[in-house]
Amino acid sequence: MLGMGNMRQWLMNISLVGGWFPAAAFAVIAVLSVTLLVSAAVSKRDGRILATVLPIGVAAVSGMVGYVVAWLLSDVFVVFGVGLGSRVMSWVAAGFAIVHIVLSRGMMRVAAAILTVFAILAAAIGIDQSYGEYATIGSLFGEDSYSQADLTGLAKRKDLITVAQWRKQAANGTIRNIPANGTVNKIDIPATKSQFEARKALVYLPPAALADSKRKPALPVVLMLSGQPGSPGRVFQAGGIQTMMDGYAKTHDGLAPIVIAADQLGADSHNTLCVDSKVYGNALTYLTQDVVDWVKTNLPAAQDAKDWAIAGFSQGATCSLQIGVNHPDLFGTMIPTDSEIKPTNGSRQEMIDRFFDGDTTAYENQVPVNAIRNHAPTHQMLIIGAGEKDTTSIRNVKTIAPVAAKAGMRVAAVESSGNAHDWHAVQDVLRYGLAVFGHDTGLDGANPNLSDYPNLKRITI
Structure with missing residues (x-):
């Protein structure tokens, strides 16, 4: 028997993106929908064919109406600021269709009530799978299974070797006992300079950082x-960071970037614009000084800018x-x-007044x-990407990338096929970005080819 604590942990770790739970919810929907449609047909003495076909036809029309409504809100009026994508709109359509079935006359009340609950649940699961936002039930409540660790002083600068030296020693067998996988831990990064009220950070340390060796490599950082x-x-769960980095490390002598989320x-409801302001505090100083300095001081991290990358999704991408x-x-x-094409929290003038004390130039410098x-x-x-079906973000890529190229940056602009404004697109772009960054920082001697990433297409700039 599971204790209460173990039962709760089991419940919180149930996957929403795969496995038995989503499959069971979808199966219940299918069985109850068929049951109710059949019940509606056999409950009438006359016109049984019509009684069977008509509810299905009207349900289909209801579904089409749902899809059109979602499309109008998403792609025409752009109510949400981004494109929802066809998968999400399809789940909205399914919800409309199932609601019609439930509301049809002559349905069994108990079965209809159960179907209503499961229709809402299944639609929510389907939409979440489309975005890849919440990986487990626990993630809905901000819970995760990562343990707290104190990594202060994990590495001393004088003991670090270069990535090239590590690769050479790994090749000749000098380095042994490299773990199969890296670790992810919660950490407190002191906001010494910023006093920013940040939540706990997460850090991924690759196997090379954990190997039984005094001389650890100075690793690139993301x-x-x-x-x-x-x-x-959310970054680690929805982004699949540990799986991605461990997979990379397995083919690179335990080497992969350190990843700091x-x-x-400061809170889910805050949009700091990633600047120092009186509204939410000194987010910029926290990231660029407190976080960067702590990582360079305490972890086996490279020191040069060429070995550091900054990545993000949506608002985090803009940052x-x-x-x-x-x-x-x-x-x-x-x-x-x-x-986004620019930092966004209210109108342009509202942002200038609230976050920049009326300084228009200060705001414009953040665009x-x-x-x-x-x-x-x-x-x-610059490796910049977007989901193929997120037309707003694709347009932003096509605006930003040429400016970056003209300024002298090396630019790779890509779109993630079949995805929209979601974490599936993030994983596609980040996986390619990891390969480019790994080559640039010496983790991999091979220059990556975009053709090796079939779900990505190059955006012409």
Whole structure:
């Protein structure tokens, strides 16, 4: 028997993106829908064929209406600011169709009530699977299975060797006992300079950082930012960070970047614009000084900007562009997915007044294309992408990427086939970005070819 604690942990770890739970919900929907339709047909003495066909036909029409409504809100009026994508709109359509079935006359009340509950549940699961936002039931409540760790002083600068030295020693068998997988831990990064009220960060340490060896490699670092609403835990769960990095390490002698998911928001409801302000505090100083300094001081991390990347999704992607471009001394590579064209929290004038004390120039310097022009020429690397069905973000890529290329950046602009404004697109772009960043930082001697990533297409700029 499971104890209460174990039962709760089991419940919180149930997957929403695969496995038995979503399959069971979809199966219940199918069985009850068929049952209710058959019940409606046999409950009438006359016109049984019509009684069977008519509810199905009207349900189909209801589903079409649902799809059109979602399409209008998403792609025509752009109510949500981004495209929902066909998968999400299809789930809305399914919900409309099932609601019609439930409301049809002559249905068995108990079965209809159960179907209503499961229809809402299944539609929610389907939409979540489309976005890839919540991986488990626990993630809905901000819970995760990552343990707290104190990594202060994990590595001493004098003991670090280069990645090239590590690869050479691994090849000749000098380094042994490299773990099969890396670790992910929650950490407290002191907001010494910023006093920003950040939530706990998450850090991925690859196997090379954990090997039974005094001389550890000075590893490249990726600073990863969530969307808004979002959290460091969401980055790792929805982004599949540990699986991706462990997979990379398995073919690279335990080498992979250190990944830090730091909190640029302070709370799900906050949009700090990733700047220092009186509204939500000094988010920019926290990221660029407190976080960067702590990582360089305490972890086996490389020190040079060319070995650091900043990446993010949606609002976090916009932040990664703002911060990366404005701080070429810290970041040599940027990997934004589904970026906005500019920081957005209210109208332009509202942002200028609230976050920049009325300083228009200060706000304009945070707009990615302006920041790029302000720092030209620059030789940073930009891997920028978006979901194919997120037309707004694709348009943003086509606006930002040419400006970056003109400024001297090396630019790879890509779209994720079949995906929209979601974490599936993030995983596609980040996987390719990891290969490019790994080559640039010496983790891999081979120059990656986009053709090896079949779900990505190059965007012409």
